[in-house]
Amino acid sequence: xxxxxxxxxxxxxxxxxxxxxxxxxxxxxxxxxxxxxxxxxxxxxxxxxxxxxxxxxxxxxxxxxxxxxxxxxxxxxxxxxxxxxxxxxxxxxxxxxxxxxxxxxxxxx
Numbered sequence: 001x002x003x004x005x006x007x008x009x010x011x012x013x014x015x016x017x018x019x020x021x022x023x024x025x026x027x028x029x030x031x032x033x034x035x036x037x038x039x040x041x042x043x044x045x046x047x048x049x050x051x052x053x054x055x056x057x058x059x060x061x062x063x064x065x066x067x068x069x070x071x072x073x074x075x076x077x078x079x080x081x082x083x084x085x086x087x088x089x090x091x092x093x094x095x096x097x098x099x100x101x102x103x104x105x106x107x108x109x
Contacts, residue, residue: 047100050092057089 064082068075 043099043101047096050096050100054089054092054096057085057092061085061089 061082064078064085068078068082071078
């Protein structure tokens with residue numbers, strides 16, 4: 001199942017399971033920011049998330065490289081995808097370094 005199939009399956013529903021009844025608006029939460037997701041904490045959370053994503057991309061690239069060795073007929077596609085995951089991992093590390101907290105400063109300045 002690719003991403004498009006999954007997206008089509010998810011959008012086929014009438015609404016999320018916890019959707020409010022038609023015509024009723026959900027109660028506003030205190031401190032909610034309209035149109036934005038709630039803050040998840042300081043820059044430390046973002047740093048850990050980006051590094052975790054980079055590690056996941058590295059693991060995926062390792063797996064794809066192993067698959068290329070086992071399946072020579074599909075090696076080119078596996079190696080191409082592994083290279084893409086390596087680029088994404090490097091990008092995540094770059095973002096973590098650029099925007100993560102520096103020297104204990106919670107604002108990351």
